[in-house]
Amino acid sequence: MMTRKTSFALQASGLLKTFGFLFLLFYISLSAAFVEPFRCNVHPNGSLTMQTAHSVFCNFAGTHFTLAVMSGLICLLPISFLVMCSWVLVTLPRRVAAGNAPFVRACSFLILRFRPGCEGFTVLFLLRNVLIVLTPIMNSSTGLFVMGNLLALTVASVAYYRPWRSEVATRVDIVVSSVLLSVLLLGAITVNDSQKQPLMVICTVCGSFVIVALLAVALYSVVQHIASKFRKKFAFFLSHHRSASAGFVRLLSMELKQRGSQFTTFVDSDHLTDLSQLFSYDSHDTQTFVLIATSEILKRKWCMGELVMARLAEVQTILLTFLDFDLPDDRFAEGYSRVVPDIRDLATYGRGLSEVQDTLRWLHTVKSFAIAPDFSRKSLAMAVSELTGTTSIFAETKQQGAESxxxxxxxxxxxxxxxxxxxxxxxxxxxxxxxxxxxxxxxxxxxxxxxxxxxxxxxxxxxxxxxxxxxxxxxxxxxxxxxxxxxxxxxxxxxxxxxxxxxxxxxxxxxxxxxxxxxxxxxxxxxxxxxxxxxxxxxxxxxxxxxxxxxxxxxxxxxxxxxxxxQPPGPPEGSDSEASNVxxxxxxxxxxxxxxxxxxxxxxxxxxxxxxxxxxx
Structure with a gap:
């Protein structure tokens, strides 16, 4: 029964995510269809006709009335979608605090595009798109003013907050908005000039640049995604509890590099500059996930999140177990939310308690290698050989060369x-x-x-x-x-x-x-x-x-x-200099x-x- 409920929840979540993505994709088109009957041309005789249908008069009668009613019905779709997005953002903190990962996954088309804490940009961008669509029905000066301010605010806010999870998306958004703003300002300055040809050339060049840039970024993303399937950026992801094993991890990383340049390692203190990208590194950019299993490693929410993502992405995983580490039992997994209350924070990334508990049980099936309790270069060399499949080029007790x-x-x-x-x-x-x-x-x-x-x-x-x-x-x-x-x-x-x-x-x-x-x-x-x-x-x-x-x-x-x-106490007065001299x-x-x-x-x-x-x- 539980399996059926879980399966139904996953299907409903996927269905809602698909519909949300489609609405997001066609949101601007639906908003543009709403204003279409109200985009009219003024003729010398004072008559108004639709820009897209010159035979239809803008008089709210006959065909125009029918189109106006249909546009009113169509506008309910983007408005409803905007209201739903606002409701999602209002309830999101409560859902995350409760660890409701299925809700986050169902709304991932809105939430997971942005860094944690920047989800509000979803509604802001939707409102921006609606206002940009409405500018054609405004008079020219008002439309230019509104669109110019919208683009300027977009450039400033994206450059300052950098809300997108992907740095490439942030840069593309800034560049495209800046180019459009430049074209708009250029058009506003030269609107009364008699020479229109140079302006048309500049606009064509800018438009072509935007299109080429978007296509180049899309092609780059596709190539990078395909290449990541065959060659990962990091050969090893070293997940560890800093206060317990940072020195060991640093030494392990150095030894791996000495075995070969292909044995690249991810260490958070070296490579992690944006916490929102953490789970992307171990799930997409890593060939082998290495868990440095010390006593408290499973009680660290971020280490546990890394392990969950590695399991779900089917990344090869190896445990380097220390003497004080014990594999978790069912009792520990069932009561994990009491042991680590802040594990609910992983719901922000679409992962909940059920995935964590499944990962704890899955650990018993993972390949492990025990680290000797007495540290030595030999034990370290054996661990490196286990990870790389190579043999050490150094002797057991010391490296080649004179001692320091x-x-x-x-x-x-x-x-x-x-x-x-x-x-x-x-x-x-x-x-x-x-x-x-x-x-x-x-x-x-x-x-x-x-x-x-x-x-x-x-x-x-x-x-x-x-x-x-x-x-x-x-x-x-x-x-x-x-x-x-x-x-x-x-x-x-x-x-x-x-x-x-x-x-x-x-x-x-x-x-x-x-x-x-x-x-x-x-x-x-x-x-x-x-x-x-x-x-x-x-x-x-x-x-x-x-x-x-x-x-x-x-x-x-x-x-x-x-x-x-x-020294005996001196006289109460006039003794400071004497005591100081003594x-x-x-x-x-x-x-x-x-x-x-x-x-x-x-x-x-x-x-x-x-x-x-x-x-x-």
Whole structure:
């Protein structure tokens, strides 16, 4: 019974959509038929005859009366259609809030032509078309004024709001309206000129240009549609939860590109400039849809919408499952609207809860590949090979070429942190090939040696609670010439409120004596990350204090603070300058001690190098 109801609803929706499209197609023709009996020519004797039938007098008698009655009946059709469109737009917000996707699909001939929030242009354009049709029955000056203002408002509103979903449609609308407006203004200026031939030539050229432009755009659209059937713009669409897997997706995209130029990838932070085009990318421009299946991915409405559209468009789909991901069961699918209340927003794009629930059940039939819980280049290479059907040209542990002279530290228990470190290393290698062709990212079983003079610390959520990070920082403290630069890679990063180990706490404070640089994949495109990496490289090989120096600064600052707090309170009056002088003397003395300690460390270094090396780009 439910199947019959669903089938009937789909048929009714399709029928209504077809009738609506036909009315929209012939709307101007019906409106023009309504005004036809009232378009009359004035003769020298004062008689009025119809422009299209000179034997019919415009006197509302006989044949003219019959035509007038018929035009009155015909005008009910465009008026009814206009009223219906207005009713659809008035009820649309309520329908969308209720998740009524069948209603949106039935009215797609009105709604889905425009971007969400610009549906009101449907009625505005219909009213514009009616007024343009009525201008011939007005006197010449009034008609020119009305039509000129309509075209000017059309150009201005379309250029400002850009309501069409397709950018091509927006540009064509602006160009055609601008050309018509130019012809109209030219005709109004030269209406009294005796030389009509140049004006006719210009109008003919403009009209031909409009026709040729429309035909060219139509041909381009057809060719593009046919070509998309054989060659997609993107080989892979990487759907992911940004806060959970943006770094992994960025690294995966880079590895896919290295396997071949044909393995193009869609990453929203790089390619998505208009949210209304999102579902068009994964349903029409993608060969393989890849869902990066983390724990919360199915609770993200946009990721779920992408998955629904990929299923309906029959796009090849692969799941890259993480350890914390579980396939949804029937209970989760049935209660999905309670888990993700804003899933109703997809009704704006003609997709409702029923399609989402069917997609959740369909996931059990989709091919999947499990990502190893312990991140490594080998596991990443295996995932890329699974997607592309190719083999890796790199070794298991490192790429070809000498290793870099800098070391990147990241929480090895956090896959996203390790992936971000690899991404940063990829950019650093491109920027500083003379420093090594393979970035070194320390693994859980690695250690910081006394020769590791330059370190990058990838700061992520709870990274300082990792025992590996603590061990590495304590080891870095023993490196005489160690320079350590913190890099913020997570918007949720916060300094720990309490650290039990005093030495470890002092190192953490010393790390942030200098300002950390942001490198956050979840908030940046590939171009932005390249710029951030350039800033990191300049700082790492620029004027960066050594870790021991910063520890001395932190320790002396704490001693100064305690010493100032222990000073007995001075007299209530006239003591500001004296207290200030005492504080300045203490700070000056401690600064001299820090400088002397730094010079001592310089003499004790095993190999004396330059304080900094400027990087040439």
């Amino acid at each position: 002279d800098y070391l990147i530290l990241a929480d090895p228990e956090n896959m996203e942190a390790m992936a971000t470190a690899e991404v940063l290393g990829h950019f650093m290698v491109n920027l500083l090939p003379e420093r090594g062709l393979s970035a070194r990212v320390l693994t859980a079983d690695g250690n910081v040696s006394r020769t590791d003079a330059r370190l990058l610390l990838v700061c992520t959520h709870n990274c300082f609670q990792s025992g590996h990070v603590a061990r590495w920082l304590l080891q870095a403290r023993m490196v005489p010439d160690c320079q350590l630069l913190p890099v913020l890679a997570d918007e949720l990063f916060q300094l720990p409120r309490r650290v039990d180990d005093a030495a470890y706490a002092q190192i953490i404070k010393a790390v942030f004596v200098e300002v950390a640089l942001p490198f956050i994949p979840s908030q940046s495109s590939e171009v932005d990350l390249a710029i951030r990496a350039r800033q990191v490289a300049l700082r790492l090989y620029g004027e960066l204090k050594r870790l021991r120096t910063k520890m001395l600064i932190v320790g002396k600052t704490c001693e100064v603070s305690e010493e100032v707090l222990e 504080s300045l003397q203490i700070l000056s003395s401690q600064a001299i001690q820090v400088k002397s300690s730094e010079e001592l460390l310089d003499r004790q270094a095993a190999s004396d190098q330059a304080d900094y090396v400027m990087v040439a780009f």
